[in-house]
Amino acid sequence: MFESAELGHRIDKDVWDREVPPLREALLDAQYDLAAAKFPVVILVAGVDGAGKSETVNTLNEWMDPRHIQTHGLAEPSDEERERPYMWRYWRLLPPKGKIGIFDGSWYTWPILERAYGRIKTSDLDQDMARVARFEQMLIHEGALVLKFWMHLGKTVQKKRLKSLEKDPKTSWRVTPRDWKHFEMYDTFRQVAERALRATSTGDAPWIVVEATDPRYQRLTVGRILLERLRARLDHPAPVVPPPPSQPPAPTLDGVNILKALDLSKRMDKKDYEEELLILQGKLNLLTRHRNFRKHAVVLVFEGVDAAGKGGGIRRITQALDARRYHIHPTAAPTEEERAQPYLWRFWRNLPRRGEVAIYDRSWYGRVLVERVEGFCSEADWRRAYSEINDFEDQVVRNRSLLLKFWLSISQEEQLRRFEERETTPFKRFKITEEDWRNREKWPAYEAATCDMLDRTSTEIAPWTLVESEDKHFGRIKILRTLVQRLEDEL
Amino acid sequence: MFESAELGHRIDKDVWDREVPPLREALLDAQYDLAAAKFPVVILVAGVDGAGKSETVNTLNEWMDPRHIQTHGLAEPSDEERERPYMWRYWRLLPPKGKIGIFDGSWYTWPILERAYGRIKTSDLDQDMARVARFEQMLIHEGALVLKFWMHLGKTVQKKRLKSLEKDPKTSWRVTPRDWKHFEMYDTFRQVAERALRATSTGDAPWIVVEATDPRYQRLTVGRILLERLRARLDHPAPVVPPPPSQPPAPTLDGVNILKALDLSKRMDKKDYEEELLILQGKLNLLTRHRNFRKHAVVLVFEGVDAAGKGGGIRRITQALDARRYHIHPTAAPTEEERAQPYLWRFWRNLPRRGEVAIYDRSWYGRVLVERVEGFCSEADWRRAYSEINDFEDQVVRNRSLLLKFWLSISQEEQLRRFEERETTPFKRFKITEEDWRNREKWPAYEAATCDMLDRTSTEIAPWTLVESEDKHFGRIKILRTLVQRLEDEL
Known part of the structure; x- marks a missing residue:
C-alpha cells in the first residue's frame, strides 16, 4: 500500500x-x-x-x-x-x-x-x-x-x-x-x-x-x-432525479401495534400523585448530588404527538434539578446554520458534559417521524437514519452517558380534548397552531411511522420507555420513576 | 427491537x-x-x-x-x-x-x-x-x-x-x-x-x-x-443516468511510478536458469507432498500485459505438480451465467479446497484494469472494487489459504518484439489478435491503472510480487523462488 x-x-x-x-x-x-x-x-x-x-x-x-x-x-x-x-x-x-x-x-x-x-x-x-x-x-x-x-x-x-x-x-x-x-x-x-x-x-x-x-x-x-x-x-453533480413517491407507512395486518397495545386507562389520583411527586423529586435531587453523578452525562429524549404532555413531564424533572446542571433543547425546524450540516449535527453539538443533564424536547427522531411523514426528506434518507441514529446513540452510551428515551402516548380523542382546551384557555392558546390540527389529520401515518421507529431504535443499549400519558399524573410519575430507578441502578 | x-x-x-x-x-x-x-x-x-x-x-x-x-x-x-x-x-x-x-x-x-x-x-x-x-x-x-x-x-x-x-x-x-x-x-x-x-x-x-x-x-x-x-x-427502477465520463488514469507528476522503477535489465543466462529451474521444481514437488500441505489451499494470481509471460510462468509451476492437485482458470470475458452474478462470483466458485492449487491466469483484477480502462464498468463500480477485492482476499487468507499475486512486468519495446515474434512464428500466431494491438496503444492508461491497483491492493495480508519479466528466465525463476520460499515458510 x-x-x-x-x-x-x-x-x-x-x-x-x-x-x-x-x-x-x-x-x-x-x-x-x-x-x-x-x-x-x-x-x-x-x-x-x-x-x-x-x-x-x-x-x-x-x-x-x-x-x-x-x-x-x-x-x-x-x-x-x-x-x-x-x-x-x-x-x-x-x-x-x-x-x-x-x-x-x-x-x-x-x-x-x-x-x-x-x-x-x-x-x-x-x-x-x-x-x-x-x-x-x-x-x-x-x-x-x-x-x-x-x-x-x-x-x-x-x-x-x-x-x-x-x-x-x-x-x-x-x-x-x-x-x-x-x-x-x-x-x-x-x-x-x-x-x-x-x-x-x-x-x-x-x-x-x-x-x-x-x-x-x-x-x-x-x-x-x-x-x-x-x-x-x-x-458532474449528482443528477436531480425526482424520487419515487414515498408510500405512507402501512398499518399492520391485524391493526394491532405497540401503541394500541398500551393500556391508556392507567390513572393516578391527584392526592397520590402529589405525594409521590414530592418523594420522587426529592430522590432525584439527591441523586444528582451523589458523588458518582459527575461521572456520567444524562441525555433525556422526549417524543410524542402534540399535546401528549412532553413539556409538563420535563418541568416535573427540572423542578428537582439545579438550574446549572440541565439544559432543555427544544427541537423546531432547523436553522440556516443547521441546514448546512448533516441532520444529526445540531444534536451532537448539544451533548452534555459529565455531570450535566441535556433534555431534548423532540429530537433526532424528527427525521423518521415528521420528516418522513411530511416528505421533508427522501425515502433513502429516512431509511438510513435508523442505523445512523443507532450508531449515534451507541457512541453516547459508550461514553458512559445515561440515555433515556420517553415516548408519551395519548389517544386521538384525548388529543382532541386537549386541543380544544388549549383553544379556549387564554394562557394556553400559544400552544396550539394550525399545524397541530393539520398533523392530527395524519394520525394513522404518524402512528405507523412511530411504530417503525420504536421497532428499529428500541435497542438493548438505548430502549424506549413507553409512557401511558392519557392521565397526566400517571404519565409524569412513570417518567420520574423510570429516571430515578435508572440513576439508582447506575450510581 | x-x-x-x-x-x-x-x-x-x-x-x-x-x-x-x-x-x-x-x-x-x-x-x-x-x-x-x-x-x-x-x-x-x-x-x-x-x-x-x-x-x-x-x-x-x-x-x-x-x-x-x-x-x-x-x-x-x-x-x-x-x-x-x-x-x-x-x-x-x-x-x-x-x-x-x-x-x-x-x-x-x-x-x-x-x-x-x-x-x-x-x-x-x-x-x-x-x-x-x-x-x-x-x-x-x-x-x-x-x-x-x-x-x-x-x-x-x-x-x-x-x-x-x-x-x-x-x-x-x-x-x-x-x-x-x-x-x-x-x-x-x-x-x-x-x-x-x-x-x-x-x-x-x-x-x-x-x-x-x-x-x-x-x-x-x-x-x-x-x-x-x-x-x-x-x-421505480433506478434511473438510467449517463455516468460522467471516466477520466483516463493520470500519470504521476514526475513520471516515476512503481513499474518504471523496476530494473528490467535483470537477466539470467540459460545454463543457470535450467539448473535452478530443476532444483526449484524439485523442491516445489516435494513441498506439495509435505504432510502440512493438505492444511492449506493455494491460490496463485497471474497478471501482466499481453505477452508478459504469464502462460510460461504458470507452465513452469504446473510441470512440478501432480495434475490432480491444480486447476488453471483462464479468465476471459464472462459467460452469460457469470454476467448474471456479481463480478466476483466466478472467482469465488473456483476457490480451491485444502491441498489444492488454483491458478488464475488473469483474475478478479480485470475489473480495475481492462474494465476500468475500456469503460466496461462505471467509475463507481471500479472505485468500490478495490475494497471489495481486499475483503475477498481477506476471507481467502483467513481461511489459511496461501495467496500469491504476481505482476509480470515487461517494457513496451519488449512487448512489441514479442508481438512481432508471435506474428512471424506459425505456432505462436494464435496468441496474437487485433485486440492485443489495440490494447497496446493504451499503454499509458493501462500502466497508470496498474499502479493504482498495486497501490490499493498490495496489502500486508496479500502483497503483490512484482516480477521483472523482460528476461523470461529471470522472471520464471523469481516466480518459482517466491512460491517455494512461501511454502517453506508456511509448512
Whole structure:
C-alpha cells in the first residue's frame, strides 16, 4: 500500500514554478464554484511524523481563499472534549456546505496511536475503523466530498529527515523525543496504519497515499488531486432525479401495534400523585448530588404527538434539578446554520458534559417521524437514519452517558380534548397552531411511522420507555420513576 | 427491537381467505416482471427456533412459481464447504438476475450461534457482522434486492409452542433436545440476535421482524412485505443516468511510478536458469507432498500485459505438480451465467479446497484494469472494487489459504518484439489478435491503472510480487523462488 510512496518521487523547481500559478488559479475558481454548489469538502491530512503534514495544510491555505477554508490542527483533546463521545470534537468542526474543512490530525489519529502503543487490541482497532467507515459513509450520504491524504516517508528517508531537522538550530525544536520514539516504532506504525487504511478505503472515500520525500512533489500532488476531485464533483453533480413517491407507512395486518397495545386507562389520583411527586423529586435531587453523578452525562429524549404532555413531564424533572446542571433543547425546524450540516449535527453539538443533564424536547427522531411523514426528506434518507441514529446513540452510551428515551402516548380523542382546551384557555392558546390540527389529520401515518421507529431504535443499549400519558399524573410519575430507578441502578 | 413482535398479532381465517388469492396473483405478476427486470432477489429467513421458518419458506414456494425460486435450507456445512472461506457456500447459491433466492438459514446463523454458545467473543461477532454488512452492501451495489426477515416468538409463546409440538405424536419428532437447550438460552440468544440485527440493519437492507405466534399473520405479513418491496423496485427502477465520463488514469507528476522503477535489465543466462529451474521444481514437488500441505489451499494470481509471460510462468509451476492437485482458470470475458452474478462470483466458485492449487491466469483484477480502462464498468463500480477485492482476499487468507499475486512486468519495446515474434512464428500466431494491438496503444492508461491497483491492493495480508519479466528466465525463476520460499515458510 505504501510502496509507490517510497520511490523517491520529486520534481524540479522549474516544474513547480510553471505548474503552481495555473493550479492556484484553478483551485480558486473551484472554491468559488463550491460556494454556489453547496456541498461541504472534508480533507484529512494524516500520515507519519515529519512528513510535512502541517506544511501541506499551510500551502493549501496559501493557495486558496482562506475565508472559505476552516483548518483544524488537532492535538490532545481538551477537558470539554474528553467528557463527550470520541467523535464529538470532530462533529463540532465539520465544515458547512460550500466550505472546505481541513483536518490536520483526525478521527484516525488516536485509534492508530493507541493500537501502535499496544493499549488497544487489533479487534478494537477494527471496531473503531468500522465505526469510522460508517461515519464517513454518512457524511457522503449527506453530500460531503471526503478526501483522505496519507503522507508517507520511507524508513530511511524519515530518519534522514529527523536528523537534518535536529542538526539545524532553526528547526531542531521541531524534533521531540516523541518523534524519535515513534521512529523506533516505525514498522509497528506502518503495519497498524496499513490495517486502518485498508479497512476504510472505500469507493467513495479512498485513501490517497502521497510520498513526502520532496515537499514540492508532495504539495503539488495534493493540490492537483484536490482540484481534480473538486472539479469532477462540480462539473458532474449528482443528477436531480425526482424520487419515487414515498408510500405512507402501512398499518399492520391485524391493526394491532405497540401503541394500541398500551393500556391508556392507567390513572393516578391527584392526592397520590402529589405525594409521590414530592418523594420522587426529592430522590432525584439527591441523586444528582451523589458523588458518582459527575461521572456520567444524562441525555433525556422526549417524543410524542402534540399535546401528549412532553413539556409538563420535563418541568416535573427540572423542578428537582439545579438550574446549572440541565439544559432543555427544544427541537423546531432547523436553522440556516443547521441546514448546512448533516441532520444529526445540531444534536451532537448539544451533548452534555459529565455531570450535566441535556433534555431534548423532540429530537433526532424528527427525521423518521415528521420528516418522513411530511416528505421533508427522501425515502433513502429516512431509511438510513435508523442505523445512523443507532450508531449515534451507541457512541453516547459508550461514553458512559445515561440515555433515556420517553415516548408519551395519548389517544386521538384525548388529543382532541386537549386541543380544544388549549383553544379556549387564554394562557394556553400559544400552544396550539394550525399545524397541530393539520398533523392530527395524519394520525394513522404518524402512528405507523412511530411504530417503525420504536421497532428499529428500541435497542438493548438505548430502549424506549413507553409512557401511558392519557392521565397526566400517571404519565409524569412513570417518567420520574423510570429516571430515578435508572440513576439508582447506575450510581 | 422485538417488542412489536410480542403483541400476539393474529388474523382470522376469513381475512386469510380473502387476502391470499389476490396476494398470490400479485406475487406471480411481480415474479414475471422480475424475470424481465433482471435483478436478483435475496431473501433471508432467520429467527428463533420453532418460529415456522421453513413453513414460511414453503408457503412462498406454494404461492409463487417455484421454477423461478431457488430455496436453500442450510444445515451444517459440508466437507467441501468447510475447506473454503465461510462465505463460499453462500456465494455458490446466490440467485442469478431475474430470480429469487430464499435462504432458510444464512450467513447470520453461525456467528449468532457461536456467540450465544460463548465460543466467540462479542468483538468477533462485531467483526463478523461488519463483514456481513459489507457483503450485503456489495450485493446491493451489484443490483440485488435484499430482504431479511427475522421470525420472532416471545419467550412464553415459544415454550408453549415447543410443548404442544412435543405432545402431539405427529409433530413430536420436530422437537429435539437442542431445541430445549436453545430455549434455556432464550435470553442470551435474544441479546446476541439483537446485537447482530442492529449492526446489519441498513437503509437498503433493514431487518424486518415478524411475529410468528399466528402462522396466518406471519405468512401473510411476509408475503405482503415481499410484494411491496418487489413492486417498489419494479415500478421505480433506478434511473438510467449517463455516468460522467471516466477520466483516463493520470500519470504521476514526475513520471516515476512503481513499474518504471523496476530494473528490467535483470537477466539470467540459460545454463543457470535450467539448473535452478530443476532444483526449484524439485523442491516445489516435494513441498506439495509435505504432510502440512493438505492444511492449506493455494491460490496463485497471474497478471501482466499481453505477452508478459504469464502462460510460461504458470507452465513452469504446473510441470512440478501432480495434475490432480491444480486447476488453471483462464479468465476471459464472462459467460452469460457469470454476467448474471456479481463480478466476483466466478472467482469465488473456483476457490480451491485444502491441498489444492488454483491458478488464475488473469483474475478478479480485470475489473480495475481492462474494465476500468475500456469503460466496461462505471467509475463507481471500479472505485468500490478495490475494497471489495481486499475483503475477498481477506476471507481467502483467513481461511489459511496461501495467496500469491504476481505482476509480470515487461517494457513496451519488449512487448512489441514479442508481438512481432508471435506474428512471424506459425505456432505462436494464435496468441496474437487485433485486440492485443489495440490494447497496446493504451499503454499509458493501462500502466497508470496498474499502479493504482498495486497501490490499493498490495496489502500486508496479500502483497503483490512484482516480477521483472523482460528476461523470461529471470522472471520464471523469481516466480518459482517466491512460491517455494512461501511454502517453506508456511509448512
